[in-house]
Each structure stands twice: as C-alpha cells, then as structure tokens.
Amino acid sequence: MEFIKSKTLTLFKSSKGRLQTQFCELTGVAPATAKKYLESSRYDLPRAVDAYFNRHPNKASAGSVNVDKTNPKDIAALNAVFDNYKDPEDNNQIDIDGTLRYLEDMDITPEDLSSLTLAYLLKSPRMGIFLRDSFVKYGNNITA
Template sequence: MSRRFNRYFTSNNSSSTMPSSADPALRKVFDQFREPGDPEDTMTVNGVMKFLPAIGVGLEEETVLVLAEALKAPTMGEFTREGFVEGWKALNCDTLEKMRAKVPTLRASFTNDETTFKKVYLFTYNFARSPNQRSLQMDTAIEYWKLLFTHRFQKNLGDWIEFLETEYKKSIAKDTWNCMYDFVQFADKDPELRSYDVDGAWPSILDDFVQFSRRKNGTEPPPQEEMDTS
C-alpha cells in the first residue's frame, strides 16, 4: 500500500454521537497535520502519512482502509475536513489519544465483523481508482485484493492473480469488483470450486477464472453423460 500512498464500529447513521462542541478540537487535530500548501479543508498525502503513524496505524495495514471508509476519504492519501470531523465524531473521538485508543477496535472490526468488511470492500473500488478513470487498473486492484483478502480467499488468491496477469490482462470493472465479494464467500466454502456453475449468473470473468483454476489444479468435473433417449 505504501507504494501507492506509500462492526462498523458505531452505527452508520447520519447523526454524530458526539456533540458539536467536539468540532473545534477535531478541526485543530486536522490542521495539525495539514501541509501549508494543501488546498483549503483538505489534508493531502504528506499530512496523512504523518497522521496515520501518530494514531498507531501502519501505512501498509488494512486498517488504513477501515479508517478511510469511516472518514469518507475521497481518494488515496487525502482526507477532507468534513469527513475527518464527522467521521471521528461518529467514533466518539476528539483527541489523538482517543483516536489511538480506538485503533485496536477498528483493526479487529475488519477481521471479525462482516458488515464492516463489506462496507470497506465496496468502498475501496472508488477510493483506489485514479481520478477520471472509469475502471480500476489491474495492478492496483491486485494490490488491494492482496490487502483485503489477507484473512480470506487464501487458497484461491494466488490462482486469481495468476489468471489476471497471464490471461485476463484488463482493467477491473466495478461490477467485477463488487461480485468478488460474493465469489470469495463462495470460494471459501468450496475452495476447489467444484459446485460453481459456469452457466449460472456469475460474470464471464469468473467463469473464465474457474475454468482456468480447474485446468491448472486438475479439478475439472467429468463431462455429463448424455441422456439416453432411445
């Protein structure tokens, strides 16, 4: 992740759990890490790379994505003042000390809470995509899939990356990214993909991948015998 940048912990509602009196303190923290040349009400990459270690978040860990989703970061290496203030208020944090104390909960939520993971996963597509590009570059998608799927899809991730790099060789559409959430859940229950139906409702890229994986691993199902109609 540093190469590019170098239970939903509270309920995800529009109202903050901290009073508006927390706003000045959070704006002060935000301004503490902004660079002098940053656009108004924006913290750019240098400030973000100082802020994350200050609250105990490593630049290459998946907690970066959890935090980016919670603070509604518009893109890699950037926070807006509004997203920063409202996000931390929703997490009941208005000081660096409280933020540091919240990080273990955020870290655990990525692994242990499926609602959080799904929100973070779906959020990451637009977060990782370059501005003005309709799709996500394949190499970028691969890096984020490695990060997101650290604790799942482990038996198929290597084959998936090999398939993308050697056969697919295209950018990743949003529909493909979103469908991978459901496919990973399916593959974790059936790592050999024996029950996958290539004539089902999955997108064609996943049909192609399953056929690739079956050929590579020798798990192709035997051809169905034709029914005797005599």
C-alpha cells in the same frame, strides 16, 4: 511443499478472522453476519461494510456517540486535529504527507487494514486524502 501449503492456508484463515473481527467491531453485528457480508464481498472489508450499512442505513450512526456534532467544543477539537496534519497549500485538505503523519501518530501502518477502515469512515475521496468537511462530520466514527 505440504508445509508451505499448510502455512499459507493458516495465514489465509487468520486474515479472514481478522477481517471478521474488524467487521464486527465496525458494525456491531454477530460473527455469522460478518462472515456472510465478507464472503459476498470476497473479503473486501470496505465493500462489505458499505454493503451492510447500505442495507441497514438506520444502524450507520448507532455507534457514533463519541463526538456531539452540535457541540462547538467537539467540532473545534476535530478541526484542531485536522489542522495538525493539513496540507500547507490547502487548509481544507490533508495530503498524503499529512495522512502518513496522522497514521504514524495513531500507530497505524499504511499497509494495515485499519488505514483502509479509517479512509472509509472519514469518506476519503482519494488514496491518502482527507477533506476538512468529511473529517469534522465523520470524525465521531473514530474510536481509540
């Protein structure tokens, strides 16, 4: 029984470490700051990131330099990516099937925390749904 308890504790600490690393990657903060926000949000990564950027709105776009929002080529590229996954019945939305294909193409499983981060960064209104406007507007937040 002690072995199982020890193994569970190790996995739990490992999960916390991964969340802390993801928080640091998303926000660019030090691990101590990440830990503070994660603890206050009970290790709910999207909630912790949201709390951080709500408190520091000027830093929300500091790392978003991958795509120039005013560059027609970048906007066209984001629209082309969106079009690969869009809902056949609604040109302005990626439905759950398109989202699953998109995640698969990016080597992300739906269970991976990265899928939640992606949904957060692209301002997904509902589970498995992305809207064209948000995808194009916030697509610059995604890095490989």
